[in-house]
Structures are given as structure tokens and as C-alpha cells.
Amino acid sequence: MKKRSRSRIWLGAALAALMSSFALAPGTAQADSERRCSGGYVAITFDDGPTETTDEYLEALREAGRVRATWFVTGSLAQARPEGTRRIAADGHEIGNHSYTHPDLVRLDAATAFAELRDTSRVVRAQTGRAPKLFRPPFGSTDARTRQDAARLGMTEVIWTADTVDWSGIPAETVVANALTVRAGGIILLHDGLRTTLEAIPKIVEGLAERGLCPGRIVRSATPVEAWPGLTFHARAARW
Numbered sequence: 001m002k003k004r005s006r007s008r009i010w011l012g013a014a015l016a017a018l019m020s021s022f023a024l025a026p027g028t029a030q031a032d033s034e035r036r037c038s039g040g041y042v043a044i045t046f047d048d049g050p051t052e053t054t055d056e057y058l059e060a061l062r063e064a065g066r067v068r069a070t071w072f073v074t075g076s077l078a079q080a081r082p083e084g085t086r087r088i089a090a091d092g093h094e095i096g097n098h099s100y101t102h103p104d105l106v107r108l109d110a111a112t113a114f115a116e117l118r119d120t121s122r123v124v125r126a127q128t129g130r131a132p133k134l135f136r137p138p139f140g141s142t143d144a145r146t147r148q149d150a151a152r153l154g155m156t157e158v159i160w161t162a163d164t165v166d167w168s169g170i171p172a173e174t175v176v177a178n179a180l181t182v183r184a185g186g187i188i189l190l191h192d193g194l195r196t197t198l199e200a201i202p203k204i205v206e207g208l209a210e211r212g213l214c215p216g217r218i219v220r221s222a223t224p225v226e227a228w229p230g231l232t233f234h235a236r237a238a239r240w
């Protein structure tokens with residue numbers, strides 16, 4: 001009798017310890033990520049895909065710690081490489097609309113400009129099951145009509161706060177340095193299809209981590225964010 005009650009006490013204590021460890025586990029993980037991301041979140045974005053390099057970018061992001069990014073694809077490239085769009089989505093990244101043929105939208109007539117956005121959203125939706133919620137105008141060239149078109153299609157316009165100029169032939173370390181000028185809540189502009197950018201990916205993630213910054217998703221911002229003097233947009237980085 002005595003022995004039985006002692007074992008019961010032991011069992012009760014073990015059970016309580018087990019339950020508290022279950023209860024603690026998520027809290028600890030959250031505290032961990034809060035510590036790791038104490039500097040806040042920034043968004044990594046890749047424009048002008050999918051390309052023949054997309055798979056290697058995805059691999060680099062997986063190896064850098066399952067990093068997620070936002071990919072602003074053009075409708076014409078997505079149409080040409082549906083497997084690229086699908087793989088981006090399958091890895092848990094966000095897909096944004098970057099127009100169909102990458103024109104300067106503000107120079108087009110209203111119907112053509114709207115079709116550029118509409119057709120891209122259709123392609124992305126057909127390929128991934130989800131229409132884009134984010135839109136980035138080619139060259140960052142936008143106006144009230146462009147923003148209205150995006151809003152009509154349920155998208156928030158996203159420019160950037162850290163331009164890496166990675167398309168200009170600069171070395172990977174300069175791409176990294178340019179990316180790391182980003183501040184908490186900011187958005188880094190990179191491009192798909194570049195070997196130097198591919199090489200820069202792990203170093204960018206590492207440099208961000210050193211500052212306590214974690215890659216995040218893009219959400220609407222109530223307050224305007226300045227891309228450059230004279231152009232503001234309403235988006236910022238947040239936790240996935």
C-alpha cells in the first residue's frame with residue numbers, strides 16, 4: 001500500500017514535469033526567435049524571375065536556414081517557366097506581381113497598363129492557386145493610376161528601401177554591403193538570374209543575423225515609407 005502510493009506520487013511528479021516541459025517548449029522557441037530577431041525584420045525580394053537560376057537561389061535560401069523571401073515575377077517569365085513559379089511557392093516564399101512584360105507602366109495607355117497587372121495575377125493564380133497580394137512596378141516607376149490598378153486587383157504596392165544595384169555588374173561583396181544598409185522594417189531589392197547575387201545570399205543572411213535582423217514577409221504599413229525623395233509607399237517587413 002505504502003509502496004503503491006509512493007509510486008503514484010512519483011508518477012504524478014513525472015507527469016507534471018512532462019506537462020510543464022510541453023507547456024514550456026513553444027514559449028522557449030518563441031523567446032529564442034525573439035532573442036535572435038531582437039533587431040527586427042527585413043524583407044528580401046527578388047525581381048525579374050523566374051529564370052534558369054531560380055532553383056539555385058531556392059537551394060541557397062534553404063541552406064541559409066530556410067530563409068523565405070518575396071519574389072516579384074513577371075507574367076511572361078512565369079508563363080515560360082511554370083515550374084519555377086511553382087517551386088518558389090512550394091518552398092513557402094511569397095510571390096508578387098511585377099507586370100507581364102516589364103514595361104514602364106506610367107507610359108502606357110490605361111487599358112494596356114491594367115492588362116499588364118491583371119494578366120500576371122491570372123498566371124500566378126493559375127500556377128500556384130493564389131493571386132498575388134503584392135505588386136512592384138518595373139523600375140519603381142509608378143503613379144496614382146498604377147496604384148489604383150494594383151488596388152483593384154487586391155494588391156499593395158511595394159517599392160524598396162535598400163537598392164543593391166545587383167544588376168549593374170558589381171561584385172558580390174558590394175551587393176552584400178548594399179543589402180546591409182537596410183534598417184529594421186526595410187525591404188532589400190535583389191534580382192533573380194545573377195551569379196553574383198546567388199553568391200551574396202548566404203552572406204546577406206549572415207550579416208543580417210549579426211545585427212539581430214531576421215528575414216520577414218511584407219505587410220501593409222499604415223505610415224508611408226520613403227523609397228526616395230518624392231516617392232512613398234505603404235509596405236514594411238514583419239515576422240512571417
Ligand SMILES: [Zn+2]
Nearest residue numbers: 047048138139
Ligand atoms: Zn524588374
